[in-house]
């Protein structure tokens with residue numbers, strides 16, 4: 001079971017940044033050595049600059065009263081030599097740019113931090129962190145920012161009085177508000193009901209992504225994997241997955257109803273899981289292709305009543321045409 005802790009992911013990312021920084025600087029050293037051989041004048045001037053810097057430092061330390069003047073004088077000499085050195089480089093067909101380390105992130109120069117005196121993670125670290133957490137949760141690019149209701153039909157359904165697009169806009173709004181406010185929400189659980197291809201998984205991923213961004217530990221998995229964990233727990237070969245599902249700050253189960261029905265396992269452990277999470281007031285999000293009636297007959301009344309409990313669960317119904325099939329037809333036409 002791969003729930004990645006934020007701390008662990010951050011540590012890995014910062015270690016990668018460090019390695020990246022070293023690589024960039026080592027490569028820049030190699031380039032400098034090569035150019036020094038190529039353009040001896042440049043090498044001589046560089047040596048002279050280093051010498052002036054050292055000398056300036058030494059003199060400033062020895063004569064604190066004049067330190068400021070000494071530093072200014074040193075700077076002026078260095079600048080003049082730098083100009084000369086750059087001229088020599090250009091004359092030999094090189095550029096100053098070549099000498100600079102090629103950092104993957106020019107903003108933080110691959111240190112991972114910005115700001116002074118208060119250090120903050122650079123946005124490259126934040127982005128990498130989110131990507132890693134999404135990956136671990138199997139979310140990918142499915143975030144509210146990528147949600148596009150226009151893929152759904154705007155044809156008004158006679159029976160419902162709304163179009164699929166309107167319904168999806170409403171669901172998106174509800175889900176985004178939920179993800180932004182959890183745990184300060186009226187109903188802590190969500191049940192997304194509807195046939196395949198109507199956007200349930202997408203919204204479930206959007207919610208998970210937003211919650212991860214907010215630093216919540218979301219465990220997102222398919223019902224199939226949930227059941228596999230339960231089966232292992234039943235056989236005594238569980239590696240802590242059952243405990244993680246039971247205690248995850250937020251648990252998101254996708255595709256409930258597609259997992260096999262195992263005697264003494266599926267119904268029994270699902271009931272225990274939902275019950276324990278309920279007792280601990282932990283939010284559980286479930287997406288299912290089954291209709292309420294099918295849920296009831298498959299999982300028994302006691303699980304059903306937990307799943308749709310009006311006081312604690314908001315049920316979102318999905319209607320309309322399968323977006324994926326729709327897309328395919330359009331592609332072929």
Ligand SMILES: [Zn+2]
Pocket residue numbers: 105106107108109110111112113122123124125
């Ligand atoms: Zn950066």
